[in-house]
Amino acid sequence: MKLLLRNPPTFVLLGATLAACAADGQEPLLTRAERTEFRETSSYAEVVDFLRRAAEADPSVHYTTFGHTNEGRALPMAVVGELDDPSPEAVRASGRTVVYLQGNIHAGEVCGKEALQMLLRDLVEGDHEEWRESMVLLFAPIYNADGNERVTLTNRGRQHGPIGGMGQRPNAQGLDLNRDHMKLDSPEARSVARLFNDYDPDVAVDLHTTNGTRHAYHLTYSPPLHPNTPPEIDAFLREGLLPHVTDEIRAKHGWEFYHYGNASNRGGERGWYTFDHRPRFNNNYIGLRNRIAILSEAYSYASFEDRVTATLYFVEEILDYVHENAAEVRRIVADADESLTAGDSLALRAAHRRSETPVDILMGATVEETHPLTGRPLLLRADTTYVEPMHEYVSFAPALMERVPEAYLIPAELEDVLVRLEAHGVVLEPAGSVELEAETFRIDSVSTTERAFQGRNEQTLFGSYRATTLTPAHGDMTARTDQPLGRLLFGLLEPRSDDGFANWGFLADRLEAGGAYPVARVPGG
Incomplete structure (x- = not known):
């Protein structure tokens, strides 16, 4: 069986675990992606079973649910920490920094779902023991559970795998859950709002897969983009966490990560444009809740295995940084909760902010392959990189402001x-x-x-x-x-x-x- 090789110590530990499981007659704790050599992705039932088995194997892993879908599926979550139970009261009373990790808001973008299960397995097997000293982790790998079960071979058809198919973008109501955070029309969005009210995580990471530009980054990311995001949260991410993670990934793995964007000719000038500032989007919404939020976008034309690996690397480096700065994280969000004063001015609308000078964007190319089951074309990231200088538009400035009453x-x-x-x-x-x-x-x-x-x-x-x-x-x-x-x-x-x-x-x-x-x-x- 081919397994994902992330680094030699982890691989050796995983191999030893597989051998021990075989000797004991136990089924090893592997994701469906790993079991199928990354040809397939996990079903809802498999994710629930994986989280339950992780909880049975480690007393610091607790299985719970945090809401339900439109079709009545319970939304599963693993709470990892030195706790007696997974209740919000126990988590908030722990005094530790709380991090919420979410995958599969778009159920065709499945790399986060697999990466979170694999990271949870690594914790069960003894990796990253130091994280438990400072953090409680909330693993929610399958947020759009209804969409996950609507697997076809043509969903995201040009994305490079999994070739066995993947779920659909919207939920069962036909709603994009990453546009529903303000209006709360879906039970899923209401469930995650309740989770934030109850557990009050300090940090949230939302895991996606890209569309669009054929660039050379294995993964792109974004902090909250709304200009009303508390300034200290914005600075912590743009000047601290994200540059640090980028440098660590480059040094350890030789891969390039950068701010999410698409090369576009908007306004007559070619530039690197991020997406939207509005809080209908998860990371922007969480920023307006005074919490640290990070969007991850693995590159859709990288192989499925590489997308999962890049996402796993990203989450690991985020958690290492939050662990090292756990007290500072709690201080930042506590200060943000006290920072708004009547008479301040905040933005009602916003526009992209242009960088003062051009930046070097790493562009790439793809090669076309054939899907072995449908015969349709698939695009695979080519090992080609070239630099294209352009202005970047990865933040927003207020376009219309109003006094806070x-x-x-x-x-x-x-x-x-x-x-x-x-x-x-x-x-x-x-x-x-x-x-x-x-x-x-x-x-x-x-x-x-x-x-x-x-x-x-x-x-x-x-x-x-x-x-x-x-x-x-x-x-x-x-x-x-x-x-x-x-x-x-x-x-x-x-x-x-x-x-x-x-x-x-x-x-x-x-x-x-x-x-x-x-x-x-x-x-x-």
């Missing part, structure tokens, strides 16, 4: 908005019955997209705030911005936010030119 006033009749705010973890209080100095947003016009996106017609509001006085009605609620989720609250409730409730059409039947946006503000500051 002291609080928002949400009418009782906006039941859906109140339910979703609570699902995010926003703290709500009864508004009382005392007359307040407030601001209401007067709508000049509303623009609505003709075509639905992710099941909703997005809307853009134009108008301005006006001072007024109002007396809350019975049942109205207040959401203060001086809570830890104040940045997220601002993005959800501001009428001109490009990813808030108004944008997603939740208030469509209440929005018209000349009228008032139904959520008022207490200005403060």
